[in-house]
Structure formats: structure tokens, C-alpha cells
Amino acid sequence: MRVPARLVPLIAVTAASALLTGCFSGGDGDSASGQGKRIRLAMMQPPRSGLSPLSDDAFKLSRWSTAETLVKLDADGDAEPALATEWKQSGPSWSFTLRDGVTFHDGTKLTAEAVVNSLTRAAAASPKPRILDGVDLTAKADGDKVTVTTATEDPLVPQRLSSPQLSILAAKAYRGKTVNPVGAGTGPFELTKANGTSSAALDRYDGYWGKKAKAPGIDVRFVPDGTARAAALRSGEADIVEAVPVSQAAVLDQDLITEVPMPRTNTLYLNTEKGAFKDAAVRAAAREAVDAESIVKGVYEGRADVAEGLLGPALPWAAELRKPVRRAKAGDPAGKTITLGTFTDRAELPEVAAALQQQLQKAGFKVKLDVREYANIESDALAGEFDAFILSRATVLDSGDPAAYLYSDFASDGSFNISQLADADVDKALGKAGRTPTGDARRKAVIAAEAAVLGTDAAVPMLHERVIQGDAAGVADAAHDPRERELVTADTYLK
Incomplete structure (x- = not known):
């Protein structure tokens, strides 16, 4: 305790x-x-x-405030000017007009060629930035404009270009296979x-x-x-202190901390490809074993929200559109041995893992814990080396739109598919969400995709975090x- x-x-x-x-x-x-x-x-x-801006370090x-993008997002997630002042769509192509008078930190000017260079490097990166999962993107210079074209018509191109992973850097940043942002931003x-x-x-x-x-x-x-x-x-x-742990918030001067509801969900990912959780009934048993409310109260001291879905209160429209999800019936997990992984970088996660270990063992599972620093565990998690993995995951981090996160984490070819999920119905729902124009129709399609994912029990959302920042x-x-x-x-x- x-x-x-x-x-x-x-x-x-x-x-x-x-x-x-x-x-x-x-x-x-x-x-x-x-x-x-x-x-x-x-x-x-x-x-x-x-x-490297091509990683989460972006x-x-x-x-x-050192690297910038063509577009930024307002509070509602709508695109607004940054290094580009305006844009226009024509089918699968978008034309972006660049801002005048911008220089990189090395003194060179922002040009269409520099923008094309940065976007091309990102599109060709391996792995690709998450925001480009499933997107075939090319960029071409045309005077003071840049034309960005996708293989199929994509209503989210401006929002995608707001991702910090698509920051525009000076030519000197790109030498060899690495990207060095020192002295290269705008x-x-x-x-x-x-x-x-x-x-x-x-x-x-x-x-x-x-x-x-x-x-x-x-x-x-x-x-x-x-x-x-x-x-x-x-x-x-x-x-300024980033991410004050919940355990420390109570002993700090409350005037110095700010609690911000986050579009971040603490989720239990279950390996659907191999091991105990290949069986949908066993996944259902794990889902029923999870007592998220006790984790919110015990680990987060009430500074989090119990999850009803993958998308939380930071996206209020999600709760309004969500409907009950049909799921498999729980099987008997008795004697099933699983390895549960998570990381130490977020102070609460090891405690969440310990609490989940007890809950799953009470349900009949035998649970081994593997807890390391994130840098030392990410590759194993993505390779499917764990039966279950606890991740604190931002749901609109890259584009301001959750469709990209859902695709990255749950599409058959998603680059962050820790659950190793390959489900035709999920892929179909994710594809529809990605193609739907922004607005109410897209939000409904996103919630339908969320329901398809939840129906597989590949992911068990537990809680939505609130970040605590110290100033x-x-x-x-x-x-x-x-x-x-x-x-x-x-x-x-x-x-």
C-alpha cells in the first residue's frame, strides 16, 4: 500500500x-x-x-517555442495560420502560401524549397511520424507556395501539418540520416x-x-x-515543472500548481496476436477484472476521471455521441499466465501496474510485472513482447483530431499498434472516420470507430488523466x- x-x-x-x-x-x-x-x-x-523532430522529441x-509548423491549432482544434498564412484545397492537393520575412535561426530564409525538404524527409522517415500513418504525402515548391498532395483526398491535411513532428527546419538540420534541430528552427x-x-x-x-x-x-x-x-x-x-506526480501535488503549495484536464487516456492494451489474450473471451475477462474507480481513488487521489471510452472529457462531444458497445462474454482465466508491462517515466504507472496485478490475480490470472524506463521498453511493447501493456496515451496530440490516434494504435498497419490488432471491421471504421470531412459527421464516424475498437477488447480504457503543472x-x-x-x-x- x-x-x-x-x-x-x-x-x-x-x-x-x-x-x-x-x-x-x-x-x-x-x-x-x-x-x-x-x-x-x-x-x-x-x-x-x-x-529529432521526426520522433516524439518534436x-x-x-x-x-523553437520549432514551428505551417499551421497551428486553435482551442477548438481548427487550423489557423503559422508559417503558412493561407491554404486552399483542390481535390487531393492543398496549396499553402508561405509567410514573408521568416528566417531560420541560422539566418537563412524560409523558402518553399526548405518546406518541401522538411516535409519530404518526414514522409520518407522510417518509422513515419504518427500523423502520417496511412497517408502517402508529397510536397512540391511553386514560388512562395507549397503544394501538398495525398494519394487520396484527405480533409485533415491542414491539421496534420500542425503536428510538431512536421516542423519546418533549415537545410543544415538534415545531414546524413539524422536530423539536428540545434540552430535550425524558426x-x-x-x-x-x-x-x-x-x-x-x-x-x-x-x-x-x-x-x-x-x-x-x-x-x-x-x-x-x-x-x-x-x-x-x-x-x-x-x-516551471512539467508533470508533477499526483503523489507530490498534495505537499506542494496549491497556489503553485495548475490541474489541466488532458486528452490523455490511461489504457490497458491487450495482445490480440498471441498468448492468453489472443482469445477474445480471455480479453473480456481481463476487462471485467479492471476496477478503474479504485485506481482513480487510490493511485490518482481523485485527480483523474474514470474512463467510459478511449476519448475523455477533454473532448466533451464524445460522451454525447457514445452508445453502449457490444462485447464478447468473459471466459475463465484460471491458470493463464501473463506478463504486464509499463514504464517508470510517469510516476503513477508503476502503481497502476501493481494495482492491476492484484485485480487480475483476483480474477484468476497469474501476473508477472515488467517495469522499466520508457526508452528501454517501447521497442518491446511495439514488437508485441507483452501480453498486456499499460500506456498513458495522448488521444489528439498530433492533429487535434482523434482519428489519427485511433488509426495509429488500432489499424492493422498502424505504427503504434501495441495490441497487434488486425480486425477488418475496425479497419473499415477507421478508414471511414479518416475520410469523413471535419464537423459533426466526422465526430460521429470517430465514435463509431472507437466503438469498433472497444468491441474487440484489444484496449481497456481505465482513466483520463489531468496533468499537474508547477509554476x-x-x-x-x-x-x-x-x-x-x-x-x-x-x-x-x-x-
Whole structure:
């Protein structure tokens, strides 16, 4: 049983704080202007791919306001101008007009050729960025315009191009097989140093095309240990702390934390290709064994929402459209041995795994746990090495539209198909959702696809998370973004 947060021994907090002592002192570089205070940022997950924008590291570049895309999303998920000022569709092709006066951090100009280069590299990457799952995309330069064409007519092209994984970087970033974003973005902050998995530094870019950054720079430290991140906020060693663990929230000054409902679902993925969960009846038994409410109360201390489906309260229309799902009847799991995996980077997940182990064992399963850092477990999870895997998954992270997430995770050829699901009805529903124009019809098609997935019991949604962000008393205008795209913006500064 977990020790309540208020009873965490002082020695543990002191030891965690010691992990950060001196980390932010002096910074990694001074602002050219020498005015104002640099923002000290403690982030949860270290880079996994050298900050390549073609990986999930792209969202770090986005949250630091250093790499930008042709399009960005408003609060409702609709596309609005960024590096492109306008766009027009003609069948499977979209023409994007580029913004004038934009330069990369190395001084070179934003051109149609530079945009084509970035998009072409992303489209040819292996694996592809999730936002391009099932999409055959080509880009062509035409004066100050870029024409983006897909193999079939795609109503979501502008939203796809808002994904941080499709950031536009200078030509110098693309040398050999790697992509190096240092000094190659267009945002209000220039990435000047990337020190492996330990730290990064950014300076204000005075040649920025838009509003100049108020802060002179950002000093980033990657701190996977949640207690250490919380201790950094408590001790004043960090100004902004990403993803404060629920267990630490209660012992922090409540004025310093913000709770944001997230389009993020904590889901139990079941391997449908091999092992015990190849049998639909056994998957149904696992689904019935899960007591999500007790996990919300016990692990998340009520700071989460019990899931009714894969899409949560951050998308309020989902609950309004959802209907009961037909599922298989539960079989007898007695004697079935399964391996349940998850990762340590999100502090609550090991506790969720322990709670699920007890629930599944009570139902008759024999459960072995395998818990590691995400960087050391992702490849095994994607290769189907686990019978079951617990994942905290953002459902609209890439495009503002959940159809891309559903395709990535549950289509037969989805690049993030941890359940190894290959179901013709699911593929058909996902295809329809992807083809339907934006609006009410698309939302209904998305919910139909969600129902098709839930009917297989390949995924058991348990809860929808709320992110807890820590901002020191002197922080002004830090972003609190449900989509995890923004954090330090041009408007963010220290008083």
C-alpha cells in the first residue's frame, strides 16, 4: 500500500532535491541582451532520439517555442495560420502560401524549397511520424507556395501539418540520416545546446518574425524522477515543472500548481496476436477484472476521471455521441499466465501496474510485472513482447483530431499498434472516420470507430488523466496546454 503523500519521509524529499542541486546555476549560456531572467524548466522525459523532430522529441521543440509548423491549432482544434498564412484545397492537393520575412535561426530564409525538404524527409522517415500513418504525402515548391498532395483526398491535411513532428527546419538540420534541430528552427527561442539526455539551452531569437520573446532564454533539465521535479519547484531550483506526480501535488503549495484536464487516456492494451489474450473471451475477462474507480481513488487521489471510452472529457462531444458497445462474454482465466508491462517515466504507472496485478490475480490470472524506463521498453511493447501493456496515451496530440490516434494504435498497419490488432471491421471504421470531412459527421464516424475498437477488447480504457503543472510564484504567462504543444511561449517571463 502506498504511503500517503503527506507522510513522505523528509529524507526522501531532501535526497530528491539533491539530484537537482546546482543543475540550473549559471545556465548554459547568457542571453545576448543580458536583460531579464532565464526560465529554468524541469521536464519529465529525456530525449529519446537526439531531439529529432521526426520522433516524439518534436513535442519538446514545440513546448520550447523553437520549432514551428505551417499551421497551428486553435482551442477548438481548427487550423489557423503559422508559417503558412493561407491554404486552399483542390481535390487531393492543398496549396499553402508561405509567410514573408521568416528566417531560420541560422539566418537563412524560409523558402518553399526548405518546406518541401522538411516535409519530404518526414514522409520518407522510417518509422513515419504518427500523423502520417496511412497517408502517402508529397510536397512540391511553386514560388512562395507549397503544394501538398495525398494519394487520396484527405480533409485533415491542414491539421496534420500542425503536428510538431512536421516542423519546418533549415537545410543544415538534415545531414546524413539524422536530423539536428540545434540552430535550425524558426521560433522565438533558438536551441543553442543539446546535451544528450541531461539538458538543453535556448536563447531568445531577436530575428523572430512574430512577437519577440519576453524572456532572454530557457535552461532545460530532464528530470525523470517525479519526486525530484516536485522538490525542484518546492526549493525554488526550477521555475516551471512539467508533470508533477499526483503523489507530490498534495505537499506542494496549491497556489503553485495548475490541474489541466488532458486528452490523455490511461489504457490497458491487450495482445490480440498471441498468448492468453489472443482469445477474445480471455480479453473480456481481463476487462471485467479492471476496477478503474479504485485506481482513480487510490493511485490518482481523485485527480483523474474514470474512463467510459478511449476519448475523455477533454473532448466533451464524445460522451454525447457514445452508445453502449457490444462485447464478447468473459471466459475463465484460471491458470493463464501473463506478463504486464509499463514504464517508470510517469510516476503513477508503476502503481497502476501493481494495482492491476492484484485485480487480475483476483480474477484468476497469474501476473508477472515488467517495469522499466520508457526508452528501454517501447521497442518491446511495439514488437508485441507483452501480453498486456499499460500506456498513458495522448488521444489528439498530433492533429487535434482523434482519428489519427485511433488509426495509429488500432489499424492493422498502424505504427503504434501495441495490441497487434488486425480486425477488418475496425479497419473499415477507421478508414471511414479518416475520410469523413471535419464537423459533426466526422465526430460521429470517430465514435463509431472507437466503438469498433472497444468491441474487440484489444484496449481497456481505465482513466483520463489531468496533468499537474508547477509554476513558481514569479512565472508569468506560462502555457497550460491540454495538447502538450506549448509550455514556454514568447509571452512567458519571470517577474
